[in-house]
Amino acid sequence: MCRKIPSRAWLAMMLFWGTFVNYMFRSHYQISLLAMMAPRNNETVQDYGPRYDWSYEWEQQSISALFYGLTIISIPAGLFVTFFGPFNVLVWSSVIMAVLSGCVVVMAYYVGPGGVFAMxxxxxxxxxxxYPAMQNLVSxxxxxQEKGKFIACMMGNTFGSVITMPSASMVIEQLGWEWSFYLxxxxxxxxxIAMYLLVADHPRNYRxxxxEELEFIEASHGTSVNTQKKKKNPPYCKMFLSCPFYALIAGQFGNQYILFLAxxxxxQYLKRVLGFNLKESAGIAALPQLSRLISGFIFGALNDFLxxxxxxxxxxxxxxxxxxxxxxxxxxxxxxxxGSSSLAAICLLVMMMAFNGAAVVTVLMNAQxxxxxxxxxxxxxxxxxxxWGxxxxxxxxxKLTRENTIGQWAIVFTIGGAIGITTGIIFILFGSTEIQSWNLIEETTEEGGTAK
Structure with missing residues (x-):
């Protein structure tokens, strides 16, 4: 281990890699699905493996399935992280994701869309x-004074999409869509393996x-971060009585809706409306993610500078x-x-996601x-x-694009735009950056009393 590199720099690198892995599993399926489905509306298709004539509704539901699971686990996720530790949560969830993703192929072959939905x-x-585990590591x-850079490292999610989408399309073209799940x-x-070498739940536990670095980190936190090993239950009641937290929830909904839309x-929009083939759709869909990645680091550095x-x-x-x-x-x-201008559509998508890169220093940082x-x-x-997005x-x-017209898709994007603007205004008006009183954790004293 290179002693000249600060330990927290290794942690930041692993945050980037962790979000990269997370978004691999989110983004590859949309590309794989285009190669799995039977053609619609006179689409021309190539032989990338078995194709399935699922209904349009089932197709969209299989995309939504991941987000149903993500949404249901999100509230108790904090408890999992508190009691098992962020390291264990990140390692074991990654292993299970890989196994389940490989099982999608088996389910498509032998069970059908319901089995794919379940996986x-x-x-x-x-x-x-x-993500709750990684936020815990950042804390x-x-x-x-360095949190902007750490949160910006979580833009590995965008890099995951940038790499995965075109990579999945190349694998599909060469080996078939099944291999996009296995690889x-x-x-x-x-x-x-890198997690075991480079990450610990807390600097005090890092070999x-x-x-001097440990003393610097702990001194910079002051009393705002608890260093006790004893686990405590989160103050849910106080959280849900906090107006700034509701403003943050609104802001995150708008940010996530736009991100999931992209x-x-x-x-689908690029392939079915603008007429790009599978490889072109994957490559062009990665461009907005790349612009978000670059701008995220710029906004993170600018935030820390200011x-x-x-x-x-x-x-x-x-x-x-x-x-x-x-x-x-x-x-x-x-x-x-x-209208139907492909160039204008691509430019808008790239510009939109470049602006959204600023989320690393707004809602993504506000929980800290x-x-x-x-x-x-x-x-x-x-x-x-x-x-939910x-x-x-x-x-x-x-529901809105059954005829697959430019106007119908424009309505879908406009609804997303209205959600982004409205939730942004709510966050600006009611959000806060002050540490809330319920952040404090009562510490048990030797006499059996409590101290804050």
Missing amino acids: RFFVGVMVGLQ NWAPP LSPVVVVFV WIRQ LTIVP IQRGVPKKYCRKGFTLFSHILTGASLCLFLAI DLAPNWSGTLYGIMNFFGG GFVAPILVE
Whole structure:
């Protein structure tokens, strides 16, 4: 282990890799599904393996399945992280995801869409456990002045989509769609090995950390982060009486709705409306994700720069919301005006996701502001509501795009834009960056009393 590299830098790298793995399992299925389904509306198709004549409704529901699982597990996810630790949650959920994803092929062959739905549902459960675990690691490891960079490292999710979509299409073209499910497993194996070498739940438990770095991290946290090993139940009642937390939930719903729209709906739009083939659809669908990845690191660095120069956090969070929600939503609404121009559609998608990269310093960071001790729990609850977008958007597509016209798809995008703008305004008006009183954890004293 290189002693010159700070231990928290290894943790940041693993956050990037962890979110990469998480979004591999989210994004590859949309590409694989295009190769699995029988042609619709006179589509031309190639032989990538068995094709299934599932109803349009079942097709969209199989996309939604992951988000049903993610949503259901999100609220108790914080408890899993609290009692099992973020390291164990990340490692075992990744292993189970890989096994379940491989089982999708068997279910498609022998059971049908219901079996595929079940496997994708349980993949979603594993996916939903991971982000609360990573938020918990950020709380334990990241000094406050560096949290923008740590949260930006969670943009590995976007890089996961950028790499996975075109990679899945190439694998499908060469080997068939079945292999797009199998080839996720080797990445998980390497990730799990790296986790054992490079990650611990807390700096105090990390075998490689230097004493001066440990003292720096703990001093920077002050009393805002609990270092006790004893596990405590989250203060759910106080959380649900907090107005800033409700504003955060609204902001996360808007952010997730837009992100899931880009992740699950855009590949269908590119292939079925703009007429791109499988490989082109995957490659072009990755471009907006790439723009989000780049802008996320830029916004993260800019946020840390402004805070270090004395700009109050509340101005950064709410100011950057103009990008992450308002301008992103406005870009989606412009689809009503572009008609059938492929170039304009691609430019809008790229611009939209570049604006949305600012979410790393708005809603994705705000759980750390409100209650760093309970950031994993907060993020799980946020994802419970944010995950709704993952199954609402495919339902809207199924109901509104039966004729597959440009105008129908523009309505789908405009609804997403309106959601982004509205939730952004709510977060700006009612959000907060102050540490909430319920962040404090009572510590048991030797005399049997409690101290805060």
